[in-house]
Structure formats: structure tokens, C-alpha cells
Amino acid sequence: MGRLFPFSVASISDNTGRPPHSDIHEPPSLRIESNLITSPRTELGLQHNGAENCITCNDVGLNGVFLTWKDLWVTVADGENGRRAILQGLTGYAQPGELLAIMGPSGCGKSTLLDALAGRLGSNTRQSGEILVNGSKQRLTFGTSAYVTQDDTLMTTLTVREAVYYSAQLQLPDSMSRSEKKERAEMTIREMGLQDAMNTRIGGWSVKGLSGGQKRRVSICIEILTRPRLLFMDEPTSGLDSAASYHVMSRIVKLARHDGINVIASIHQPSSEVFEVFHNLCLLSSGKTVYFGSASMAKEFFDSNGFPCPALRNPSDHYLRTINKDFDSDTEQGHGGTTSTEEAINTLIKSYKSSETCQQVQSRVYEICQLKGGLLEKKGSQASFITQCLVLTRRSSVNMYRDLGYYWLRLAIYIALCLCVGTIFYDIGSSYGSIQVTQQGWTNPFMSYKLY
Numbered sequence: 001m002g003r004l005f006p007f008s009v010a011s012i013s014d015n016t017g018r019p020p021h022s023d024i025h026e027p028p029s030l031r032i033e034s035n036l037i038t039s040p041r042t043e044l045g046l047q048h049n050g051a052e053n054c055i056t057c058n059d060v061g062l063n064g065v066f067l068t069w070k071d072l073w074v075t076v077a078d079g080e081n082g083r084r085a086i087l088q089g090l091t092g093y094a095q096p097g098e099l100l101a102i103m104g105p106s107g108c109g110k111s112t113l114l115d116a117l118a119g120r121l122g123s124n125t126r127q128s129g130e131i132l133v134n135g136s137k138q139r140l141t142f143g144t145s146a147y148v149t150q151d152d153t154l155m156t157t158l159t160v161r162e163a164v165y166y167s168a169q170l171q172l173p174d175s176m177s178r179s180e181k182k183e184r185a186e187m188t189i190r191e192m193g194l195q196d197a198m199n200t201r202i203g204g205w206s207v208k209g210l211s212g213g214q215k216r217r218v219s220i221c222i223e224i225l226t227r228p229r230l231l232f233m234d235e236p237t238s239g240l241d242s243a244a245s246y247h248v249m250s251r252i253v254k255l256a257r258h259d260g261i262n263v264i265a266s267i268h269q270p271s272s273e274v275f276e277v278f279h280n281l282c283l284l285s286s287g288k289t290v291y292f293g294s295a296s297m298a299k300e301f302f303d304s305n306g307f308p309c310p311a312l313r314n315p316s317d318h319y320l321r322t323i324n325k326d327f328d329s330d331t332e333q334g335h336g337g338t339t340s341t342e343e344a345i346n347t348l349i350k351s352y353k354s355s356e357t358c359q360q361v362q363s364r365v366y367e368i369c370q371l372k373g374g375l376l377e378k379k380g381s382q383a384s385f386i387t388q389c390l391v392l393t394r395r396s397s398v399n400m401y402r403d404l405g406y407y408w409l410r411l412a413i414y415i416a417l418c419l420c421v422g423t424i425f426y427d428i429g430s431s432y433g434s435i436q437v438t439q440q441g442w443t444n445p446f447m448s449y450k451l452y
């Protein structure tokens with residue numbers, strides 16, 4: 001029998017023993033009814049608390065990837081012998097077909113959480129706790145997961161169409177024909193709303209090309225080409241205006257739902273429409289969980305703790321303003337009083353820890369851990385070695401041909417160098433002394449280095 005949770009659109013078969021807190025059902029205190037008739041969520045077919053809309057393990061099939069983390073700590077060295085905690089005992093889960101948004105003030109540990117989950121933490125960090133993929137400890141392989149980084153690393157000389165098409169050739173299997181790969185590349189470009197910029201060069205410091213937001217979308221295109229089962233995105237909407245942010249995020253949600261992709265994204269400041277397309281929300285402050293659960297129930301959580309969202313204010317703005325202590329301002333409380341931001345954060349953290357929502361998250365994590373959904377196959381790139389060599393050579397040649405610094409400037413430098421070296425020995429004569437000077441010149445370490 002499937003179990004419903006008030007904070008998730010998921011239900012799951014309870015066939016592997018009883019989890020802790022198995023007596024927990026929907027707590028009335030955190031239950032809200034969906035009254036949004038034409039909201040972005042309903043437009044996308046995302047509704048909470050409706051059994052007919054629940055995603056089950058069967059719905060996502062055996063291909064879905066469930067990710068859980070329990071008591072996750074990440075620390076870095078801080079001064080002599082000391083260590084600073086960036087993440088402090090986080091517990092949560094992310095499941096196929098859903099989008100988990102990680103939000104919080106700048107520096108609260110959003111990127112660190114994404115990196116820890118994706119297995120990309122820096123060597124100077126230490127991690128403890130348990131991160132499980134489909135209920136077991138295993139590495140995420142290239143091809144199964146993709147990561148859209150905060151900085152765009154794109155070849156500036158290529159056009160949008162070329163950049164995405166070369167990536168398609170490098171990543172998609174040889175069993176797909178060239179026209180199919182081209183079609184997938186162009187469809188993905190259109191999905192990200194870049195059809196008008198298909199033939200525009202990406203551009204960089206020397207040549208202006210795409211805008212920052214368009215580059216962001218090209219990076220997303222390249223990562224979603226293969227339809228990875230797990231997609232990490234660090235600030236996917238940075239540089240996008242609110243309409244573009246909404247379109248990009250809603251398309252990603254549609255894709256996630258359609259292909260059973262598990263999407264985890266850190267997001268700075270979503271508009272209210274973008275916020276509505278999130279399934280689950282992980283709200284952090286200084287590396288601690290302020291709230292983890294259904295995004296639509298966060299409002300109720302803040303309300304019930306004395307921090308109601310004022311009318312006409314974007315809920316996500318309200319949550320971030322309430323827990324941002326960088327500027328040490330007071331936070332308004334529902335009854336007209338104020339409290340310091342530090343106190344507000346402590347109240348929320350404490351309240352979350354003792355809430356039924358927190359217990360239910362732990363139950364859900366326990367249940368997912370019992371799934372034992374199988375090991376991920378080692379996928380890697382699906383293109384053959386020969387195809388990769390050919391595509392990389394072609395891409396590199398195009399890049400060198402178009403990049404002045406790469407090719408033409410180098411050629412000019414080599415010609416100038418040849419002329420310099422040649423003129424040193426010009427008309428030197430053929431006496432014994434001249435031959436000695438020439439020999440010394442060639443064996444001079446400086447000359448040898450220059451010529452090399």
C-alpha cells in the first residue's frame with residue numbers, strides 16, 4: 001500500500017519492513033489544500049497531496065536514481081589544527097521525476113551540498129555521514145549524472161549550434177545516426193529558448209557573443225543532451241531574467257517528469273512562479289537545515305513559527321530575508337514585534353528539528369534506503385573512441401582556425417622569431433672567427449631555448 005507524505009508528491013510501496021515512525025501520516029498542521037487553478041504547478045501537472053498525481057517507484061521505473069544523505073558533515077581546515085564546519089548534519093533525499101531546490105543566503109553551503117552529493121568536493125575538505133545512491137554506497141558515473149557548474153566553460157569560438165552538436169556527437173551513442181544527433185541537439189537548443197541564437201558565436205573576452213544568460217542556457221543544453229538520470233545544477237538561473245528563468249526551470253521540470261530525471265538545483269532568488277515549480281525545498285542557513293520538505297508547505301512552516309509571509313511578497317524572498325544574518329537586521333514577526341535574525345534562525349532550526357516533517361524526512365530516507373534499487377552501470381561516454389578522436393580533432397581545428405590567439409598570432413610570432421634569428425647571422429662572413437661565432441650562437445642556451 002502506498003504511503004503519502006505531506007511534503008512530497010511521492011509515494012512508495014511499503015514492502016520491506018516497517019520504517020521508524022511508521023505510524024506517521026499527514027500531520028494536519030502542515031497540510032495545505034491545492035487551490036491554485038492556473039498556477040505554474042498545475043500548468044505543469046504538478047500537484048501535491050493528490051494520490052492520482054503521486055510518483056511511485058514503479059512510475060519512475062528501474063532507471064530512476066534515488067539519492068539519500070544522512071547526517072552529512074563537511075568541514076575544512078581553518079587555522080592551525082582547527083576545522084570549520086560548512087555543512088552540519090544534513091539529512092534529506094531526492095527522487096526521480098522531481099526537482100529539489102537548495103536555497104539559502106550566499107555562503108550558506110548550497111554549492112558545497114551539491115558538490116558533496118555529486119562526489120566533487122575539493123581535496124581540502126573532509127566529509128562524514130552517509131550518501132547513498134539507490135540505497136547503496138556507489139560512485140556516480142559519467143553518463144549517469146551530469147553537473148551544470150556555476151561558471152560556464154564553453155569554447156568561445158563555436159556557435160551555439162556547433163557547441164551543442166559537437167557535444168551530442170561526443171556523448172550520444174554511435175547507434176544514433178548523425179541526423180538523429182543533430183535533431184536532438186536542435187531540439188534541446190529550442191527547449192532552452194535559444195533558437196534565435198543558434199548561429200551566434202558564444203564569444204568571450206575578445207569578441208562579444210552571447211549574453212551571460214544565454215551562455216548559461218547553452219551550458220544546460222550540453223548537460224541535458226544525454227538525458228542523465230541525475231542532474232545537478234548550480235545556480236542554473238543566474239543571469240536570466242524572470243521570464244527566462246521560469247521557462248528554463250519549467251522545461252527542466254517537464255523533462256524531469258517525462259524522463260524520470262532526478263534534478264537537484266541550488267537557486268539564489270527564484271521568482272514566485274519559479275518557486276511554484278519546485279517539488280521539494282532544502283533551506284539552509286550557515287550549513288544547517290532550516291527546512292526540508294515540500295516547497296508548497298514551507299509557507300505554512302514559516303507561518304506556524306511566527307514568521308508569516310506578508311501579502312504581495314514573493315515567498316522565497318520572505319524565507320531568504322528571514323534567515324539572512326549577513327546584515328544583522330531585525331526580522332518582523334507575525335504579531336507586529338521584531339526579533340533578531342540570529343534568534344529567528346535558531347527558532348526555525350529548532351522547530352524544524354522537532355517537527356513531524358523532519359521525522360517524516362527521516363522515515364522517507366529510511367524507506368528509500370530499503371529499496372536496494374540496484375547498482376548503476378558504468379556508462380561513460382557512449383560514443384566510440386574513434387568517433388571521439390575525430391570529433392575532438394575537428395572541433396579543435398575549427399577552434400584554432402577561428403581563434404586569432406591560437407593560430408594566426410602564433411604564426412606571426414614564429415615568422416618574427418625566424419627573422420630575428422636569421423638576421424643575427426646575416427652576412428657574418430666565412431672566416432674561421434665567423435664560424436666560431438656561429439657555433440657559439442647555436443650552442444648558447446638562450447638561443448636554444450628561443451628556438452625550441
Ligand SMILES: Nc1ncnc2c1ncn2[C@@H]1O[C@H](COP(=O)(O)OP(=O)(O)OP(=O)(O)O)[C@@H](O)[C@H]1O
Nearest residue numbers: 076086105106107108109110111112113122124125
Ligand atoms: N574548499 C573549500 N575550502 C575552504 N572554504 C570553503 C571551501 N568550499 C566552501 N568553502 C566555504 O564554505 C562556505 C559555503 O560555500 P558555498 O560555496 O557552498 O556557499 P553557497 O551557499 O553556494 O554560496 P553562493 O550562493 O554565494 O554561491 C563559504 O564560506 C566558503 O568560503
